[in-house]
Amino acid sequence: MDRLYPAHFEAIAEALGNIFTADAYADREIARVLKADKRRGSKDRAFIAEQTYEVVRNYRLLRHLAGGGKPKKREDFWRLIGIQLHLQGRELPAWREFGIIDAADIQAKLAAAQQDRALRESIPDWLDAVGEAQLGAQWTPTLAALNEQAPVVLRANRLKTTPAELSVALARENVVTTPIAADALLVTERQNLFTTKAFQQGLFEVQDFSSQQAAPSLEVSPGQTVIDACAGAGGKSLHLAALLENRGQLISLDIHGWKLEELKKRARRNGVSNLETRAITSSKVIKRLAGRADRVLLDVPCSGLGVLRRNPDAKWKLSQDFIDRVVIEQAEILSSYSRMVKPGGKLVYATCSILPRENDEQVAAFLGSPAGEGWTLEHQHTFLPQVEGYDGFFLARLVKG
Numbered sequence: 561m562d563r564l565y566p567a568h569f570e571a572i573a574e575a576l577g578n579i580f581t582a583d584a585y586a587d588r589e590i591a592r593v594l595k596a597d598k599r600r601g602s603k604d605r606a607f608i609a610e611q612t613y614e615v616v617r618n619y620r621l622l623r624h625l626a627g628g629g630k631p632k633k634r635e636d637f638w639r640l641i642g643i644q645l646h647l648q649g650r651e652l653p654a655w656r657e658f659g660i661i662d663a664a665d666i667q668a669k670l671a672a673a674q675q676d677r678a679l680r681e682s683i684p685d686w687l688d689a690v691g692e693a694q695l696g697a698q699w700t701p702t703l704a705a706l707n708e709q710a711p712v713v714l715r716a717n718r719l720k721t722t723p724a725e726l727s728v729a730l731a732r733e734n735v736v737t738t739p740i741a742a743d744a745l746l747v748t749e750r751q752n753l754f755t756t757k758a759f760q761q762g763l764f765e766v767q768d769f770s771s772q773q774a775a776p777s778l779e780v781s782p783g784q785t786v787i788d789a790c791a792g793a794g795g796k797s798l799h800l801a802a803l804l805e806n807r808g809q810l811i812s813l814d815i816h817g818w819k820l821e822e823l824k825k826r827a828r829r830n831g832v833s834n835l836e837t838r839a840i841t842s843s844k845v846i847k848r849l850a851g852r853a854d855r856v857l858l859d860v861p862c863s864g865l866g867v868l869r870r871n872p873d874a875k876w877k878l879s880q881d882f883i884d885r886v887v888i889e890q891a892e893i894l895s896s897y898s899r900m901v902k903p904g905g906k907l908v909y910a911t912c913s914i915l916p917r918e919n920d921e922q923v924a925a926f927l928g929s930p931a932g933e934g935w936t937l938e939h940q941h942t943f944l945p946q947v948e949g950y951d952g953f954f955l956a957r958l959v960k961g
């Protein structure tokens with residue numbers, strides 16, 4: 561077992577302090593502490609990142625095992641990390657900060673916590689109640705699966721390579737991968753992929769298996785006009801460009817221009833030449849595109865409950881009010897942006913949520929509304945982490961009559 565270094569604990573405790581007392585996002589905070597000391601090797605960096613994510617994931621349970629109070633000081637966060645390592649079966653060094661960890665007390669509390677799902681799975685009571693009400697018997701296994709570490713999946717960029725060629729190129733850089741489906745490769749050992757030559761040459765993007773199902777489900781053909789209306793930094797736009805073989809027109813929209821700037825950089829690295837970005841600065845941007853698209857992808861803003869493996873801090877940042885508001889936004893986007901599809905064209909509505917309210921219920925409400933007149937549902941599927949093994953995700957394909 562690897563040696564434990566106090567400097568790593570300082571870094572993890574600093575990140576946790578900012579996540580839980582200054583409302584920082586876990587991914588950005590981890591990136592910040594890792595950047596602060598560039599001398600660390602890849603194993604040390606992985607240890608810091610993984611242990612920080614693990615504490616965020618198990619925060620409620622760890623707090624309970626530590627005595628229940630809200631951690632505020634550096635020592636409080638050290639204690640949570642110590643308890644977590646103890647639960648992982650690691651022997652704790654005889655450091656002052658770990659002196660107060662009582663193994664027998666922890667085991668007794670842990671055994672009692674098994675009876676309480678929300679505590680055991682470390683989720684707020686209100687969110688546990690939402691999951692139960694929405695998913696019924698599926699909620700318990702879904703929640704358990706969402707608490708596991710996310711697998712790392714790549715998408716081979718067909719504009720530049722094939723999955724088989726990519727696998728060989730990565731193996732030369734000591735990155736071992738296994739093909740799992742279509743363009744998707746599973747990385748079998750975690751490491752920094754962004755420093756590889758293969759990444760810098762645009763041979764792949766990191767994209768979960770479930771998310772990789774969105775672009776193909778739109779059934780695009782080279783030459784078509786395709787709009788990715790909530791494109792963000794463009795994970796799915798890049799995939800669409802590859803499926804279009806750089807032919808036709810791909811228009812990527814978002815309300816945040818800075819995300820589209822990031823997409824342009826990624827598009828250059830990916831060798832994409834048929835993509836145009838437009839920031840949605842007013843409703844006119846959508847109106848001008850009415851009836852223009854063969855295909856529209858609506859990868860709408862959502863609760864993110866399907867990707868808790870990747871963003872475990874969402875458990876502590878989400879609120880009922882946020883979910884209620886995002887559901888209204890999704891309905892508005894679906895109703896208004898669907899007008900961009902030509903008669904006979906197709907639309908894919910997607911979320912990284914597992915809640916029917918954001919998914920099939922949203923689609924059913926659209927189909928029953930005046931805006932949904934003439935539309936039919938061709939296919940829909942909810943990906944669940946305990947079923948397919950990847951992120952929770954939803955997609956529905958609709959055809960305009």
Ligand SMILES: C[S@@+](CC[C@H](N)C(=O)[O-])C[C@H]1O[C@@H](n2cnc3c(N)ncnc32)[C@H](O)[C@@H]1O
Binds near residue numbers: 790813814861862
């Ligand atoms: C789930 S994310 C998209 C992720 C992206 N498609 C990808 O694959 O990387 C949703 C995006 O919708 C954008 N958004 C929010 N409200 C919007 C609106 N009214 N119109 C268009 N985009 C919107 C957000 O800025 C965010 O980038």
